Amino acid sequence: MIPILSITLATLFVGTLATFAAGPRARYVAAAVSAIFLAEIAGMFALFSAPALGLALPTQFAEPESYPWIQVAWLHVNYTVGIDGISLVLILLTGILQAVTVAYSWTEQRQPAAWFGLVLLTCLGCFGVFAALDVLLFFVFWEVVLVPMFFLIGYWGGPRRRYAALKFFIYTHVASVTMLVALLVTAFYSHSASLDFASMAASAQTLALPTQIILFLSLFFGFGVKFPIVPFHTWLPDAHVEAPTGGSVLLAGLLLKLGGYGLIRWALEILPTGLQHVAPILYAVAFASIVWGAGVSLAQRDLKRLVAYSSINHMGIVLLAIALYSSLGLLAAVLLMFAHGIVSALLFMVSGSVHHTFGSRDIATVSGITPTAPVLSTMTMTGALASLGLPALISFPAEFTALLATWDKIGFWVLIPLGALVITAAFYIWMMQRLLFGTPKSIPVGAHDLPYPEAFAMGVLVVLSVLYGILPNLLIHFIQLSPVAGLP
Amino acid sequence: MILELLAFLVLAATATLTALAALLVRELVHTILWVALFFVALSGFYFLVSAPFLGVLQLGVYAGAVTILLLFGVMVTRKRIFAREAATGLGPAPIALSLLVLVILATAATTVPSGTTQLSGFPIAALSTALFNVYGGWLLLLGLVMLPALAGSIYLVREDRE
């Protein structure tokens, strides 16, 4: 048995350190680390799909690796890592986004070593979160993610970066403390043998129902702020608007997924009864996020703000799908998270490129960019269409499944997300009309199409969204090797 | 019995009064004298409750070394020590606070076990054994604290400090 997760963690760790130390050549180190990471992810996929490698086809966690970490009388903390289909797919997303972020910011001039190092550190944290199966380990990685993101926004960000970085940090930190407390309470109240996921999932069932409900709601708050859910969402637009493009990509593509993943792994699987009893609350919050995100997007003039609010809308659908507590819903949620990771990354790259090509992201003043920048324009269209759920692009199978699951579980309430789909289409189409089409306005002299690294990064995302849009089974097959298969 | 009780009362009165006097007199040199007496009174307490080793220690360290140290301090800063002391900015609050603590603690003293102290028969050997076996680490720790304190003190009083 190959301890591939630990190996990956180690390579990422060493790679991150090397990048920090590499000075002006950091980007080459970062690229190499990304390539190795992707190769290791390919290895994980191989382990999952090939019984020939000595593993029976796993249904839950393939190859959990566990070593004692902190062992005192009443506290058993292990270093436990393991992945199932859900984590596997999200780790793939991490690998992809790390690579494209490095590619996109290939020509970063300001403190390149720190920049690439922090990007890698963020991805390292995300990988850790997806792989950790111990509360404390999970929390450590969870917090590891916050720090580089704080600096990415706070140092490379826009004019109000300090405000945005602090807001981001405070919001997510309050949430993560809530989450940690709730998880520890779960472990200690239920006399879990250790802080391992498996042990907690087993012992938490013994808790009294009111306790389970309260704990679940606390966890929901903790993970929900990361989603983000209305009304705890206002950190997101500010963080995105101020963040540098690479930061936005990681923020939308990965950090929001941590919330979704956490809710599935550490709330839904540990406290399923609690979830089922408070599902209506979750539905209400999800509906609010969906409608609010879509509606507010419609009023935005800043392209990045628009995409940020649309993320709230999409993550609302993810929340809805999770709250359904059904096999189909969970599948849809994971698929949608992956899809949103790819598509929002693409759209944030588009926003960044629009900003530094045309000097502004204001879609009410910049217009008619297509003749100047046809490639950028094509990327924008693909991203917008993918985001509004066009078939043959990645979001469609996910959204279709999510809505079908919603109809299946709560009937005509599905009209709310369905109606929001029209609004989603409206703001993207309107954005395209204003930004891409019409008579060229506010086009600076010498504006040019995408530079090569940016075109490459976006091209990869476009290809991926077409690939997975046409062949969703590539993901669905793996996602099912998880609790998805066990739910009703 | 009467003798011991008498000794206790005398010592208690001495300790309390000397402590008060030390803090209330204006002449700083007098203060040192009063406080020396206070230390001696306390060492009397230790002898009374059959802790002769501590009594000796108290006499040596406090009544001896600390007093001398304080005296040095007074001498070095002598020119300014006769100024009349101003009241603190906190007004009567400190007095009220310390009174409150005193009252509460005195009240609490009534709730201590109604036992007695042993007035004789304490083996010093047991103490020394304990000090260097069971509490050896503590002593070591004490040494480790004293060393940087020493170094720090020297650093603080160095003349050619920038």
Added chain:
Amino acid sequence: MTGPLSVLFGWAFLVPLAPTLAFVVIGLFGRRMQRLEWGGWVAVGGALFAMVLGVLIAVGEMLTPGSYTDRSFQWFTLAGSGTGAFPNGFSLVMGTLVDPLSAVMLIVVTVVGFLVMLFSIDYMHRDSGLPRYYAELSLFLASMLGLVLADNLLQFFLFWELVGVCSYFLIGFYYQRPAAASAAKEAFLVTRIGDVLFLLGIFIYFQQFATAGPALGWAAAGFPFVYHSAPFLAGIPISNPTLFTIAGLLILGGAAGKSAQFPLDVWLPDAMEGPTTVSALIHAATMVAAGVYLLAITSVFIGFSATDQLAIVAIGGFTTFWAATMALVNRDIKRVIAYSTVSQLGYMVLAVGAGFTMVGLYHLFTHAFFKALLFLAAGAVIHAIETQDLFKMGGLRKTMRVTSIGFLIGGLSLAGIPPLAGFFSKDDVLGGVYLAAQSHPLYWPFFALAFLTVFMTAYYIFRAWFLAFSGDQPRDSTLPQAHEPPWTMRLPILVLSALAVVAGLLAFVPQFGGLFAAGARFPPTPGVPPSYSATDLLLSGVSVGLGAGGILTAYTLWGNGRVFTLDARSAAQPIRRLLLERYYVKAGVDWFGLHAVYGLARLADFFDQYVIDGTVHGFERLFAEFSLRLRRIQSGVVLDYAAYVVAGLAVFLLFFFVIVPAIPALGGG
């Protein structure tokens, strides 16, 4: 079925694949293909291949009447967990279904598609951005063929959305014109409303039939229309009739969006901002007919309830009339034809609603040819004189003989003059609705509206013909000299003219007519080719009379270069104005979009920034204020700190020595 035909039907996936390849090639290399007319010939090649194979398949289907050939692969699957709504899991499949309905559609889409591609070569050669045009048109053709061949509702929906997007891009082809960009947006959003309803309809069917059907249920089988030729309706218990009816209405909503039926009809006339070729292919012959096709397959494979049917009849019948009225007064040659398209689609919807599904499809078939003909002829005119305003044209008959004859044939066919294509199919529709109304009295008003529309149809299309082609010379002398178009444009017009003449009669060929008869396999929907009883003959006579009357009226008012002007004080002026303003629906939609929706969004944004975030900032200020006050106690004076320590000690002592002993619950007392 085995043998060569089976092999042929198995190759059906190549039909959409050919234009897809053209799309990829043009998309990737279009800019470098200067010598190949910017990729135009590649697109034509793809379309030609699709046409040859598509027509071959359709002929094969004619030779094996009523055969169903379903080839599919699993698109994605979810294993069932034994409980819930999908206990056996479900799969979504992609596949091709060759059956009589798709055979009819194949002919329409591939033939019109090829001809329009060919027409484009010279029509579009002056424009820039040609690679984009041909790529998008090829993608459209591929998607439309994928839709036609779809063997399940989900795949249908998938391609349905794709054709919608292609339509969006092609309407906005001249994206630098604000009107075009705006029309494209409108088209996408209005049809999107229909799409959402359609999607919900699919969900309902999916869930309702999940466990019904073959071994493990339809859901596990991927919900194809036809599964091993088992009649779909026979095995399915309709457990919830209300839900079933709602699903039917939702499907109707989807169809109304795509086929521009009332009240979602507003986008189609505006879609004329796109190139005329696009209007001919997408907004006349194929995509807008997809809504009708959807209703047709739903009615054949799943079925509608009586309520649904009434709703469909009402929508179709009313739209027929509603759109025709707006065509009466329009000055724009393309918009007149566009309104006519909406009106004619109404006929098809009406027929499907009345239960005469295959009659509706028959009208779709003939309409595709004569309407594409009208558009291409109009395109030739626009290409020659560079205006769309009918009141600037005139006398073009002399300079553009082929075009004028083509437009005339199209117009006659549309007006329902025998023996042209439109006569048979439109009469068939009217006859069918008349028949259905015998047993459903509520159909009568809609029959009456549809019948009345025959007159208007003949009038508006001949008004357009007379205005453009009759007379001596153009009314606007500044227009460029008109000329006959080159062969790439003449050929499609000629071929379509021929088809507009014979398409109706084709149904009387047994093999071809058999397609319509066999498609009616499950619910009996007779009527193709039309049979003529005494009543039918009477109806036909009256409708031909109405059509002739319309033409005569148009001649009287507009013939030979006459221009009819309505007296400014006439009582009809307000009506004319109402029609020109499109019943103020357009203005209403714009107002709703800009003020209601956008206004609400602005309000929400305000709320978000100032109330939600304001609350956050309020807390922030509260803390800041509190800290500012608190920091004053940090005086730097050691004594003060000592005082705080002692105060803390006092509180601590108070608690443990005074409060705790005093309260029994805490262990004191």
Added chain:
Amino acid sequence: MTDLPLAGFVAVSAVLLGIGLFGILTRRNFILLLIAIEVAMNSAILNFVVFGSYWNSISASSVEGQSVAVVLIGLAATEVAVGLAIVLALNRSRGSINVAEATTLRL
């Protein structure tokens, strides 16, 4: 020979602590402050010793109290040494040993 009651010693210790606190809070001369601290400290040491003696009367050879007291005396002596060093430094740098004037701790 009857032993003395524990409560008496504790009361004395309490009074001494009170006096010490009073001194800490009101005296501004650094040396007096140090003395006040020593008074409070000594009251604590007294408590340890007395309680040690009390435990010793219950079970023989109980040496915890006295051991702690030894350590504490050492600590207190150290503290005085450091404190006086501070007095000297303060006196040199500010020309005054009034603690209320040494406010550099403020933010």
